[in-house]
Amino acid sequence: MVSNTRVNTSHADLSLDQADVKQLDIIVQRHSYDATHLLQILIEIQECYGYIPPESISYIAEKLDIPRVRIESVASFYSFLHLQPHGDFRVLFSDNITDRMLGSSELMQQMCHQLWVQPGKVSEDGLVSINTTSCTGMCDQGPAMLVNGLAITRLSHQRVQEIGQLIRNRTPLAKWPNNFFRIEDNIHRKEMLLGNQLLPGDALHSALKLGGENIIDAIKTSSLRGRGGAGFPTGQKWEACRNTTGEAHYVVCNADEGEPGTFKDRVLLTSYADLVFEGMTLAALAVGAKQGFLYLRGEYRYLLEPLRTVLECRRENNLLGKNILGKNGFDFDIAIHLGAGAYICGEESALIESLEGKRGVPRNRPPFPVTHGYLQQPTVVDNVETLCHAVLAIHMGAENYKSIGTEKSSGSKLISVSGDCPRPGIYEYPFGVSIREVLNDCGAVNTRAVQISGPSGICVAKHEFDRKLGFEDLPTAGAFMVFDDSRDLFEVARNFVHFFAHESCGFCTPCRAGTLMLKQTMDKIAAGHGTKHDLNEVENLDHVLQTTSHCGLGRSACNPVLHTLKHFHPSYENRLKSLDFEPAFDLDGALARARQMTGRDDAGAHLKPEEI
């Protein structure tokens, strides 16, 4: 396809020959030449070629009848898609703080050394690229990585060594040892959700007897609130959608579980998929939708085929498709769309944009998705866990459901426990459980702090461990990262700040520039050049981000720093110079190159302290 393409790679000949044309035709035909499927088409092209060749962009632009610049614009938004060759093996180390605490940085260095490649670059022979990526949702079995989009967990020096060897030998991924790709559920505590005995269709039978409006009443009575973190009342959301007239209504399951430290949806999609789809079907019955989408984060690509099998099985059992369970006119089906490495797509309006094949930029709101969602039609977007709870609420009865948990937080919550504890994994508790209780159950000792609900949540210190999880006190999407007294909370905050800068969509000025400036400030402090002035800067940036950002990402980007500053001030103080101000530019550091060239490192080759 490209005249100067390297030889020796498995996809060497990329001239748009007949085979390529045929392949691209198959892909666009599979998606009915529908430009709203653009992201899915691009993901499939990348799975064929290892990247998205420019000639393929021109070709599909013509086939989909859209400008090629739009395709480039979309592809470049998602960090898993590449517009240039990116190696036959694309290795991404999960870079959550929990991966780091388990030694992921050293493992990455080891692999780079073994394969002679610099992080972020493609090896000279086009064989491999190695880089980091945001949390891959495997914190209970880290350190983890993705190879060509597939997850490998429990990395050790030996395993990394073996993977390096397989890559060097160009062994196709399909021939790698199966146990590399084994993902455990790690369920340690079950309540109403994980312990349920429902069979597929049980709740739908009850729901059909109730009918749409009564389902919504029941959900309202159950006081079910969204489990994605914001806690919006589910019944109210469904009602608003049902009451909006439109050409079509849609149900979307948000399985873009991107908040670092959260992996409960992974477990639900692995072992409770029927319950998730039953919840979507229930929502469809309630709001009058015929089409549903499950938006699956790219990191969980390995779940795509198993989930499709479950869908097929439900179609065979008349739990999806036409006239579901014999009910005339109750038609509903579900399609799975993949994400491609963009945390922001967990925000519901960005998710809808992505579902429409666009860049995942959050929309201006109002209007909200319940009235103007997918294709501007009324749409409910619910978290994976919320949909499971809706099934439980209908099946066990609203009043029974409501009796579990606390007054403002009914039912139970899945907690994803990771970090410094001997038993990381999934724990289900009725709402109202204290942090201390969770710490006891997972066996954590000498705990210094717990990060609740991921980087955008809050950092809770020891004296607050009696605080309770629930909307009354500590709302959470489920992440529970434990840090013991050997950990430096400054480094935790710095990791989170890097995460936000990497995941900012770049739409609005404050978040695009502000998250980067925050990152630079934290790096400056880490390098030993921080002063009190920099801490003031952080507070100033926080104010700007809080008040002017377009969405929640920007508004929460300073949280990790502010929370750790509040409780762990010494972590910062120890790093600060006793000056009021020091410029970001390191004068002495700038002479390093000259020192290297002249082979000098004596006192005369350094600036005197009073000169700096």
Next chain:
Amino acid sequence: MNDSFQLDGAEITIEEGQTVLQAALTAGHYIPHLCYHPEFKPHGSCKLCTVKVNGRTAASCTMPAEAGMTVENNIEELNALRRTLVQMLFAEGNHFCPSCEKSGNCVLQALGYDLGVHSAGFRHLYPDRPVDASHPEILLDFNRCILCELCVRASSEVDGKSVFALSGRGITKHLIVNAESGLLKDTSIALDDKAMQVCPVGVILKKRIGFSQPIGERRYDQRPISAQALDDAPPHTPEVGSNCDVCEDAP
């Protein structure tokens, strides 16, 4: 009788479907703004037009105007935020006003002066953004791009061409053109395109006319932007004057 809201104590009449910024401009009241253009659907990305609506901050260009709202605009707290946002825009690109063809006609520069931005405030990022001089008539200097998407919107909505789009994400976000070569010469852009007229800074420039109007005699050299922005406001209702006195008297 139309609905109305309060803007810094003044009564602003709302016309059907207007946002806070649109209603304010129509009524002759200035709210600083950058990515908003009266001919296009509000976008809401620069956040310069942030106001306080009933005590909560919101971008006034996208916030639907509602009866009874209390909107705060010209207060130090908000102007301080706007100064920081302008500083951020200056720091993330490469803006060298003295040598820029757009100096004096540049909205970013004019806002900087008008809001009293006296220093960079942040460490400059000095991004590497090569210019595209491939086109015989038009120069693209990406160094000055503030990602307002006005050219993107003009080219697709008015010109029907989609010459421009944004690529990348976060701080790496940048303007690209519709060509496999990535060069402007291979696009269908023309000098009379709307996209040629909307850039608020000095990215999209017609070649061979540089500095034909001397610096010092340009638009914002005459009067500050707050006194002029209303000239571009949407069509006025007959009973409203063309400019408000308060703005005209501003320094």
